[in-house]
Amino acid sequence: MRWLLLKDLQILRRSPLLVGLLVAYGLLIGAVIGIGLSRPETKPNVAFLNEIPPNKVKVDLGSVTINANDYIKRLFSTVNPIYVKTREQAIAKVKSGDVTAAVVIPANITDRLQQLIDVPGSGKPPTVDVYISNADPLKRQGIETRINSRLADANNAIGQQIIQLATGDLNVLLNGGSVSLGPIDLKFLGLRRAQKVLAQAQAQTKDPQVRAAIHKVLVFAQRGSTGLNFAGPALATIDQPLRAHKIAVGGPKVSLTDFGIAVAPAVTLMFVGILLGAGMLAMEREENAFGRLVRGLVSRWGLLSEKVALAAIGGVIVALLELAMISIFVPLDWSRLAQWLLGLIVGGLAFGAVGTLIGAITRDVRAASLLAFMIALPFAFLGFITAGEVSTGLYNVIRIISALFPFRATLEAMNSAINAAPPKLIESLAHLAALVGGYVVLGRLALRRFG
Amino acid sequence: MTAISARGVTKHFGSRVALRSVSFTADPGERLAVIGPNGAGKTTLLSILAGMQRADEGDVEPAPNDVGWVPQQPAVYSKLSVAENLRLFARLEKIADVEPAVGRMLDQTGLRDRADDELSTLSGGNKQRVNIAVGLLAAPPVVLLDEPSSSLDPRQRERLWEFISGLAEGGTTVVFSTHNVNEAERYADRLLVLADGDLIFSGTPAGLHAAVDGAATDFESAFVAYLRAKGH
Numbered sequence: 075m076r077w078l079l080l081k082d083l084q085i086l087r088r089s090p091l092l093v094g095l096l097v098a099y100g101l102l103i104g105a106v107i108g109i110g111l112s113r114p115e116t117k118p119n120v121a122f123l124n125e126i127p128p129n130k131v132k133v134d135l136g137s138v139t140i141n142a143n144d145y146i147k148r149l150f151s152t153v154n155p156i157y158v159k160t161r162e163q164a165i166a167k168v169k170s171g172d173v174t175a176a177v178v179i180p181a182n183i184t185d186r187l188q189q190l191i192d193v194p195g196s197g198k199p200p201t202v203d204v205y206i207s208n209a210d211p212l213k214r215q216g217i218e219t220r221i222n223s224r225l226a227d228a229n230n231a232i233g234q235q236i237i238q239l240a241t242g243d244l245n246v247l248l249n250g251g252s253v254s255l256g257p258i259d260l261k262f263l264g265l266r267r268a269q270k271v272l273a274q275a276q277a278q279t280k281d282p283q284v285r286a287a288i289h290k291v292l293v294f295a296q297r298g299s300t301g302l303n304f305a306g307p308a309l310a311t312i313d314q315p316l317r318a319h320k321i322a323v324g325g326p327k328v329s330l331t332d333f334g335i336a337v338a339p340a341v342t343l344m345f346v347g348i349l350l351g352a353g354m355l356a357m358e359r360e361e362n363a364f365g366r367l368v369r370g371l372v373s374r375w376g377l378l379s380e381k382v383a384l385a386a387i388g389g390v391i392v393a394l395l396e397l398a399m400i401s402i403f404v405p406l407d408w409s410r411l412a413q414w415l416l417g418l419i420v421g422g423l424a425f426g427a428v429g430t431l432i433g434a435i436t437r438d439v440r441a442a443s444l445l446a447f448m449i450a451l452p453f454a455f456l457g458f459i460t461a462g463e464v465s466t467g468l469y470n471v472i473r474i475i476s477a478l479f480p481f482r483a484t485l486e487a488m489n490s491a492i493n494a495a496p497p498k499l500i501e502s503l504a505h506l507a508a509l510v511g512g513y514v515v516l517g518r519l520a521l522r523r524f525g
Numbered sequence: 526m527t528a529i530s531a532r533g534v535t536k537h538f539g540s541r542v543a544l545r546s547v548s549f550t551a552d553p554g555e556r557l558a559v560i561g562p563n564g565a566g567k568t569t570l571l572s573i574l575a576g577m578q579r580a581d582e583g584d585v586e587p588a589p590n591d592v593g594w595v596p597q598q599p600a601v602y603s604k605l606s607v608a609e610n611l612r613l614f615a616r617l618e619k620i621a622d623v624e625p626a627v628g629r630m631l632d633q634t635g636l637r638d639r640a641d642d643e644l645s646t647l648s649g650g651n652k653q654r655v656n657i658a659v660g661l662l663a664a665p666p667v668v669l670l671d672e673p674s675s676s677l678d679p680r681q682r683e684r685l686w687e688f689i690s691g692l693a694e695g696g697t698t699v700v701f702s703t704h705n706v707n708e709a710e711r712y713a714d715r716l717l718v719l720a721d722g723d724l725i726f727s728g729t730p731a732g733l734h735a736a737v738d739g740a741a742t743d744f745e746s747a748f749v750a751y752l753r754a755k756g757h
Binding site for chain 1: 577
């Protein structure tokens with residue numbers, strides 16, 4: 075047992091690539107998770123436009139005046155506001171992907187809030203306009219959740235303020251006390267005390283007409299008192315004074331289900347393409363056939379191209395079968411088959427090219443398969459990370475890494491092909507084509523030490 | 526008429542000299558054995574002749590495409606059958622009539638009854654026969670074999686050398702490397718002895734024996750004595 079263990083350690087020591095890879099893999103994953111966890115809370119960029127005129131920011135709540143901006147600021151506790159000057163600028167920033175969403179506070183929001191407070195239930199509710207990109211449903215869901223949550227916080231704060239003030243005034247009206255209206259303090263008897271005073275006055279007077287009149291006022295005071303007992307809970311219904319009007323920009327809205335349909339072939343294409351490309355190229359060496367082939371039967375470029383094509387064909391077939399299987403359960407728009415095929419073919423070629431590079435580096439089928447899995451999984455994971463989930467700096471690094479690996483571009487291509495979602499299919503295909511070229515060149519360089 | 530020639534072939538691996546100005550020729554139908562101790566440069570010389578590596582200096586003829594190459598380890602696909610392997614390489618060699626060429630090689634190697642068997646099910650000897658058959662598919666005038674018998678048992682070796690001798694009798698020039706000097710004595714018409722990258726002997730087995738003045742009783746002893754006499 076001991077000798078076997080020593081032997082295995084000796085073998086590992088003489089396999090620096092494998093050991094280095096295993097160690098580097100652990101370190102890389104650890105660093106990514108560590109950096110992610112060590113940061114407090116990351117804030118996505120959100121364009122912000124406040125259209126409220128400076129003289130309209132205040133809302134009167136009876137004896138108290140509140141500043142609407144104080145509550146609107148609460149919307150930004152978990153986002154990084156990027157201030158813009160016009161609504162058009164805000165929308166353009168969402169479309170370009172510079173920000174994940176745009177929040178526009180319309181000029182009429184304080185008027186509407188005032189009206190809601192003055193006459194609850196009347197008029198249109200004060201509404202914040204939220205522009206969200208349709209490009210990525212995961213991103214959209216994330217930002218929607220954040221904005222909904224912050225909106226609920228702002229609503230809660232305003233609602234509590236309104237209810238607190240309103241119930242205080244009602245209490246004065248019911249039980250008596252004073253209410254400040256600016257510099258003036260108004261003293262109220264209160265309906266309950268008024269009832270007692272009226273009852274005493276009614277008992278002391280002998281004039282039946284006066285008694286009848288006092289009786290009517292007394293009944294009114296009793297009914298008013300009873301009614302105001304229910305007014306407090308009724309005010310609590312003003313718990314959502316602010317509303318969000320969500321406006322999708324940048325193409326048709328893609329549901330998470332539709333996005334999931336695009337994810338499936340992208341993931342399949344990745345695994346099939348990389349594994350086939352890596353495994354089949356490495357197999358040429360394991361079978362000792364490489365030397366014989368490149369002795370004049372096939373050029374190295376030809377061999378590499380054949381493996382890339384094989385990987386793409388394999389990936390496309392499996393991904394199409396997968397889509398056919400999905401279509402049994404979920405309706406798919408087969409009229410877009412041509413677009414699907416374009417995305418699948420170019421994506422498959424890109425993954426095949428990555429696979430051949432892995433195969434050329436490892437020169438061994440098992441090592442190639444292992445490395446293919448080790449590379450594919452984290453890259454696929456990175457492809458799903460959206461702005462705001464990590465810090466801006468880390469996100470930029472992730473964007474660059476994701477752009478160098480075909481998964482994200484393939485996912486975008488398939489999302490565009492299946493759901494007509496942005497970016498345009500041609501953009502993703504061009505990105506993938508560039509990756510195919512780059513990886514094939516790297517694969518050819520790696521083939522120098524293959525034979 | 527010369528079937529294959531090398532002139533001043535030199536090869537370095539870093540600072541180490543693998544071959545130092547090696548020159549030789551072989552005639553059609555000649556069986557030429559390349560022998561020498563480990564690291565002498567045998568495989569390097571054959572791989573340069575086969576076009577697998579480039580010489581740093583010197584040149585070889587004919588061009589690699591006109592030379593059949595049989596590597597030491599079978600370079601065929603274990604998941605394909607014997608016939609499928611032959612058919613594949615015949616197509617890659619752009620042989621005009623694939624099926625007759627495949628049939629001819631199946632007959633020459635005696636593997637017609639195993640034609641449809643997957644290579645992974647064949648013995649080491651039969652795999653080596655398929656390996657050689659692939660190298661001979663295009664009927665090259667010269668065939669290079671790198672230690673063709675190294676993984677075979679005595680009976681399989683015997684059959685292999687019969688096959689190789691048959692090729693030479695048919696006019697094919699056979700250049701092979703081997704560790705087994707007795708095989709070289711028995712099956713080669715001429716020897717090239719390499720040591721530390723130098724060609725130290727070129728001649729018949731009897732000539733090598735004679736070169737040590739009868740100091741050795743058998744060929745292997747003569748070979749070792751010759752190496753020692755030359756300082757290796």
